[in-house]
Structure formats: C-alpha cells, structure tokens
Amino acid sequence: MPISSPTSKLRVDISHGVARLLINNGAKRNAFDLDMWRALPPLVAAIDADPEARVLVVSGAPGLPFCSGADISEFSTVRATSDGGRAYEQANGEAFDAISACSKPTIAAISGFCMGGGMGIAAVCDLRLAAAGAAFAIPAGRLGVGYPPSAMRYVVAAVGAQRAFELFFTARRLTAPEALAAGFLSRVVEEEDFDAEVTTLAETIAANAPLTLRAAKAAIRAAAALPGAPSLAACEALAATCFDSADYMEGRAAFLEKRAPKFTGR
Template sequence: MSGAVSQLAGGAAPAVALLVAGRIATVTLNRPDRRNAVSLEMWRELARLFEALGRDEALRGILLTGAGGNFSVGADIAEFASVRATAEQSLEYEVAVDAASTAIAATPKPVVAAIEGYCLGGGCHLALACDFRFVAPDAALGIPAARLSIVYGVASTRRLLALVGLSAAKRILFSAERFGAEAAVAMGLAERRARAPAAAAQDFLEGLAENAPLSIAGAKFILNGLAVGEEPLDPAAAQAVIDRASRSDDYREGREAFAGKRPPAFTGR
C-alpha cells in the first residue's frame, strides 16, 4: 500500500480510520461518542482518502462502516453555526459533502457500506454513494432533511431515485421517516440484511476480488454513468474502458485460464 494512503489515516484515534487487510480496505467513521456524526473535516478527509484508495492497484475492494454500533447519524449539526451559518458557507459545505460522495462513487473499486444502527441524513448520503449496502437487523435508515428545512442535494437525490424509484424516493424525502432493515431491503435502499454486515461485506468483497478488476471498474463506470450521471454517458469514454480491458494482460489471462480449466490470476493490468 502506498505511503500517501497510509498518511491520510495517520494520527491517534482518527475521526476517519483506515485498516487494510490483504486486498480489502476498511474505512471506519470513528466518532462513536457522537454516533459518528460527520464533521466538515471528515467530509474532506473522506474525499481525499477514497481518491487515494482508488489509485492503489493492490486493493480490490473497500468496506465503509461506522464504529460503536452505528453507521452515522449524519452531518454534525452541532458545528453548523460555525461552518454553515451563511449562504457562502453552506455552498462551501455542500461542495465538501458532494466531493466525498463523488470520490466514493468514482473509485474503480467495489464499495460496500456495512450498516448497523443509525444511518441518517449525511450517513445515507455516504451509503448511497457506495455500490452496495448491507444492513444489520437493528439498522435505521432515513433522510430527515424535511425536518431541518434542508433540500437534499442533487447528486444524492439522483442516486436515491436510481435505487428506489420515484414514489419511494418521494416518501423517503417528504416524510423524513426512518426505515428498518427489512423495509430498506424491500424498497431497494439496501441489498442485503445480515446479522454481521461487516463480516458479510468482507466475504462478499473477497469473492469479487477473484474477478477481473478492469471488468469491475469498467462496469461500474458505465452503470453509474447510465443510472446517475449528470450528463448522458459519453460513448467515447465508455469505449475507452472497454478497450483498456480488451488490451489488458488480464484479458489474455482470462482466456488462457478458461482454456486450461484453472482459476484466473488477475492483476488489474
């Protein structure tokens, strides 16, 4: 793992902690005493960290979770009086929030959110940017923007709409309700209910790690572009990721492994 990535999570008890085990990185929101409320600096750190993890060729997957039995209660509203008090500060804050979710969504690695306890507001914002959401039986997901006179941002609303559809997205945003694990899975807000979501996510990512990383990265780029892109998917950009995989050593390895009836050993090159 690169030194640059290691330094991002350095220091004692970081608010955003990083652990790398083999090919999987675990990013943990680490303010359990505040139920992992996300501060402005944490938004900025998440953007820096996921951008760096995306460049690490040794990694094959990323798990995002929270410490202390909760994913996150959302943005740290207690600091709003100092960091989001004016229209100018609000704009700067939203730029930081969107940068964090964009970095998660844009990383070429598969990302799974392992959710226990509260996943509210800004916590949902982060979870929606992940490729998959695994939820514990005690999970409570919701977006309370309507109780704070906040309009949820365009990027996250687009992701929510792509996941759950128009009627469910309206219910979530209009009502400010909290939804349990079963309801979240039923409406498409989460993919899997698991007693130990982090362990289930780890196993899932380990399975994906056996597949060709260029295939996963290309599929993620195209699918996200089709489903949640701000502009129509650029055919040239899509063709570029297709061509990169077709010209790769991994493509040759996949063919040879298939012919030899053996598991492929992909390198991402």
Template sequence: MNLTQAFAGGGIVATLENHVGLLTISNARRKNALNLAMWQGVTEATDWLVAHDARAMILQGDGGVDFSAGADISEFDEVRKDTQSALAYEAANSAAFAAIREAPVPVIAKLRGICFGGGLGLAAAADIRIGDETGRFAVPAGKLGLAYPADAMADIVAALGQATARLAVFTARQFSASDLGGSGLLTMRVESAALDGTVEKIAADIAANAPLSIRASKVAIRAVVAGDAALQAEAARQGAATFDSADYREGRTAFAEKRKAVFTGR
C-alpha cells in the same frame, strides 16, 4: 500488504489489505457523525485507497453499532450558518458523495444501526449496500430547516425509488430495514452475526476478479444508469482495452488449464 492511513485527525481511517480497502467513519461517540474535515477526509481516503491499488472498498462506521448519523450538527453554527458558508460546506458534501459514486472500483456500504442524512447519502452513493435488521434510516432535512444538494438527492432517489424517497424526505420519518425491504435500498439484508463475514466475502470476491474488467463494468453501469454519452464512450474505451490486457490472456489460459486465474490489473 497491510497499509493504514488516517485522515481528518483520525475521523476517517483507510486500511488496505489483500487489495480490499476499508474506509471507516471513526467518530463512534457521536454515532459516527461527520464534521467538515471528515467530509473532506472521505474524498482524500477514497483517493488514497485507489492510488494504493484497492480493487474493492468497504465503507463502514466505527464501533460496530451505527453506520453514521450524517453531518455533525454541533458545528453548524460555525460552518453552515448562512448561504455562503452552507454552499462551501455542501461542496465538501458533494465531493464526498462523488468520491464514493465515481470511485473506479466497487464500493460496498456495510449498514447497521443509524444511517441518517448525509450518512444515508454516502450509503446511497455506494454500488452495493448490505445491512442487518438493526438498520434505521432517515432523511431529516425537513426537521432541520435545510435542503440537500440535488446530487445527493439523486443518489437517494435512485436507492429508495421515487415514491419512498418522497415519503422519506417530506415526512423526515425514520424507517427500519424491514420497512424498506421493497425499496431496493439494501442489496442484501442478512442477520447481524453474518454481516461482517458477508461483506468481507463479497469484497474479496470482487478483488479476486480482473481489475480492468471490474473497472470497465462499473463505468458501463454508471453510463447506463445516467444515460451519459461521455460515460458511455469511456466505458467503450475501457472495455475495448481489456482485450489487449495481460489479464485477458491470463483469464483464457487459466480457463484452459482449469485453474484459478491470478490477475495483476495489467
């Protein structure tokens, strides 16, 4: 089954094939900068992919050059001109980051070229980040005279580590993929020619595993990282439910029969 749905007037495109969702930021002529409608579209596209049984998601920029330059500054005079409008804009930002962070399925950010500002925020909210040597990263808020919401900053700190996050935010300087090699931002760094294939293989591997198990595992990881009692309880509930699932029976049977399991998510 191959499905495609456009959001935000085509600025965000969601595609589903073989249970792998592809969420594309589609504004290559502006280095995949996101306007307000596109921030809202990220949330809508994520929900759409999950509703259509995506078991893994790939987040990427269109055009094969840049991931995302972040927010589209050209519209700030209209949609982010003062405190009231900025708070409404940041609510859309935060919802997009949360959609990626809290998606029930793993999200892989495929990173090449520019990954600035809100683009870095989206990447930082993903579960896995895989990039090549062309990556360039920055948090340019200090050069724009604005501040990022705390939830977005929490993702950036978690991805970069406290020390590197402070340097990135306070200086607003650009970093290369090699500069950030020890920061933990990139889960894997591969050669440019191997990036697409590597990401697709990892997404396919995830999608082939038992969906209920993967979902429970993602909640458990989030619970551990956040130290959140409610998430811990939800992880325990989802984990316990796997033992009554058809997929658990299938996994045991396939192991005994020395064949590959076929999971249905039930």
C-alpha cells in the same frame, strides 16, 4: 504505503485487496463534521490510485454505527451563516461525488444508524448491505435543511422519485427490511453473520479481474443513467482495454487449466 488520513475520525485499512474506509467518530455516534467531509475526497482518491486496493468498503469502525448523519452541533458554528452553509454543502457534495467517481467497486456495509448524510454516503456506493437491525432516515424536514439537487440526485438514483418523495416528505425511519423493499439495499444480513458476509463479498469481488470490474462499473452506471456516469465512448474504451490485457490471457488460461485465476490488473 499505508494511506494516512487527514482526520483521526476516518481511517483506511487495506488487506487482501479490500480497502476499508472506517468511520470512527464514536463520541458523536459517527456523525460527520466538516473536517470529515473535506477528508473524504483525498482519501477516496488515494484508495482509487492504490493498486493493492481492488474494492472499497465503507462502514463504521468496529462497534460503531454506519453514520448518524451530519454533526448537528455545527449548525451553530460553521453552518451558522448562509456563506458557511453553502461552503458546508459544497464540501458535502464533493464528498459524495468522490465516492461515486471511484473507479473501483464500492460497498456500503451498514449497521446501526444510517441517517441523513450517512444515507447519502450509502446512496453513492455501488452495493449496499445492511445488518438486520439497521435504521434509515433522511430527517431534513425536521431540521429545516435544504438538500441541493447535486445530493438529491443520488438518493433518487438509489430509490426512485416516489420513494425519495416519501423519505423527504415524512422524514420517518425505515427498517432494514423496508429499505430492502424500497430497492435501497441489495441484501439484509442477520447481525451475527454481517461482518463475515461483508468480508466474503468484498474478497470475492477483489479476486476478480480489476479491469473487467472497472469496465463493468462504468457501463452499468451509463446504462442506468446514474449521476456522473461516463460517456458511451469512455465505456467502450474501457471494455476494449480488457481484451488487450494480460488478465484476459490469464483468465482464459486459468479456465482451460481448471484453476483459480490470479489477476494483476494489467
């Protein structure tokens, strides 16, 4: 079944094992409002539960930037009071946690602006690719916004404490090559090749054994002490499941028969 979205500003397409979560708020240069933050957890949970989806790609809708951050107009409305601000931060944190907790591989496909909360969304994804013209910043210091530790830990996990200090203290923009050098990105791709590169990467991942990918993701997150990482016992259980699976038998058979495997996630 298609995955419906609580808001028209986020939509999900699934094809060839790849779920694409598209940010579609062109009127605000893909800024996130409160409704969008609240919509993310159920959308990601639905993608995680869908057997057709083997990898999740988060990006701007065609022709739009990745995300220009939070919708500043809500500072004078839903975030005008301390209670409203705390409720907003809770929704924000729950959205980050939902993407981080997704058991399937996640890719942030970044073009154009990746600012503030947008950089937070990218930080909680497993892999981050950017088009060569992408720009990155966390301008909280110019807005008087305080980032809670629950959100800050993802940025620190992505770039380390030293780079996080620089990002927050200066609020300056980074180019895509600078973000690559900082360790925030795994790859920078020329603009004309970007969409094809993202599709190739996502479909390559989607063709691999889902249980193996799930176990590998859990173990890597645990080894790197990433936020929300599973316990060692949980990682060992996931790895053990692979050896009892039909996909393990299929992988061995395909290797011996010198053909491409067809994995089912069972």
